[in-house]
Amino acid sequence: MNAHHGQLPAVRNVSLHVHQGEILALVGANGAGKTTLLRTLAGAHRASGGTVWWDGEDITGAPAHQRVSRGLALVPEGRRLFASMTVRENLLVARAAGRRGQWGLDTVLDAFPQLRPKLDARAGDLSGGQQQAVAIGRALMTNPRLLLLDEVSLGLSPLAVQGVYDALRGVMGQGTTLVLVEQDLQRVQSVASRIVCMLEGRVVTDAPADQLTRAQITAHYFGAQRPESAPGTHSAAANTPRHAQQEAA
């Protein structure tokens, strides 16, 4: 799969299978193409080549709202809440677009109890951590099978980051598949089952998290090692992809 910004190739020949139940962390330096990749999966950015597969169906041309109704949800970088709407309104507005399932206002508030007393507050008046909780809650309201999370820790205090990840741990326990972009490698290693490193638009490593040391990830991150496919990567294509599947053209 390829994606451009104008003439600039931001995602180059990326072939990635996401398997049901995994927690895939996408890492890489600024400008590596992580956000563009997530947005292209979610239908917020057009692929310039290749195919996005979902349960064996070609959804490359499907608009974002159709992907949401099929169970693909993005928590975008910068949260993009409706700042003048209340927390309740931000959460409920997502419900209409999504699928039916376990996640509703009550279950989201169980996952993020700090939002209960804030339901009638304007989203724009909340702290960064609370806003991130609303952004994740809003995505959960669509009952995603695959949740794409773009730098949920960005700009948050360490305590707020911990709160967000504690809540996400509950989400992970419910069987939702996660793809997350995260800069904090320590956290990546503690939550992810698989790590994919991008460099200049390409995937340069793709391996089970427990097979990569921090030093190896850092080296791939900055391009200090030759691009390679680590063990257990694209051979995973032999497994039936149950969720999103991207293939190069």
Ligand SMILES: Nc1ncnc2c1ncn2[C@@H]1O[C@H](COP(=O)(O)OP(=O)(O)OP(=O)(O)O)[C@@H](O)[C@H]1O
């Ligand atoms: N809206 C845009 N217009 C033009 N170029 C863009 C735009 N968004 C991203 N780019 C460029 O595309 C490339 C990939 O950017 P992208 O944001 O996907 O990377 P990233 O790995 O998510 O980086 P970051 O961690 O900084 O968000 C970079 O060279 C970036 O400058």
